[in-house]
Amino acid sequence: MSDNLSDLKDYIGIPEDNNDFDKVLKLIIKNTEMQLRVKLGLMNDINPVPDELAYIPFSVEVKRYNRLKNEGMTSFTQEGESITFNANDFDEFQSDINDWKKQNGTSVLVAMDPYRKRGDNHVV
Incomplete structure (x- = not known):
């Protein structure tokens, strides 16, 4: 996470030695x-986000950093400026x-028939 933190700070313009926003x-x-x-579908901490x-x-x-203090805003208009998230x-x-x-292979679609009787293995 330290590399991610450093990259994010560089991108948004926070000096590396400024730790005010680190938390x-x-x-x-x-x-x-x-x-x-x-x-x-990578539900556990063992599987990191894939590099690709x-x-x-x-x-x-x-995006989330740039809208701090404006979370959840769907629309804002003031003097010709409009913001929507x-x-x-x-x-x-x-x-x-x-x-x-x-x-x-993590895309699995499971369909269930709520009207099928328990033990009924008949597939239509």
């Missing part, structure tokens, strides 16, 4: 990576997430 940035990094792992998708949490972390920070990456899941 918040580490929390943003941790939560973003946990959320992406859930979306990828490392750009996703970084991009989302920047996506409901889901990962929306623009969903096709990449789906492609990775398809290529790595």
Whole structure:
């Protein structure tokens, strides 16, 4: 996480020796990576975010940092300036997430028939 923290600080313009925001940035990094792992089907801490998708949490972390104090805002307009946030920070990456899941066998669709009687193995 230290490399991620350093990269994020560089990108958003916080000097490396300024530790004032480290606690918040580490929390943003941790939560973003946990959320992406859930979306990828990598539910435990043993499986890190795959290297080929490392750009996703970084991009989302920047978004989340930039809107601190404005979390959940859906629209704001003042003197010609308008701000709107996506409901889901990962929306623009969903096709990449789906492609990775398809290529790595974590995309499993399970359908259940709520009307099927227990023990009825008949498939229609």
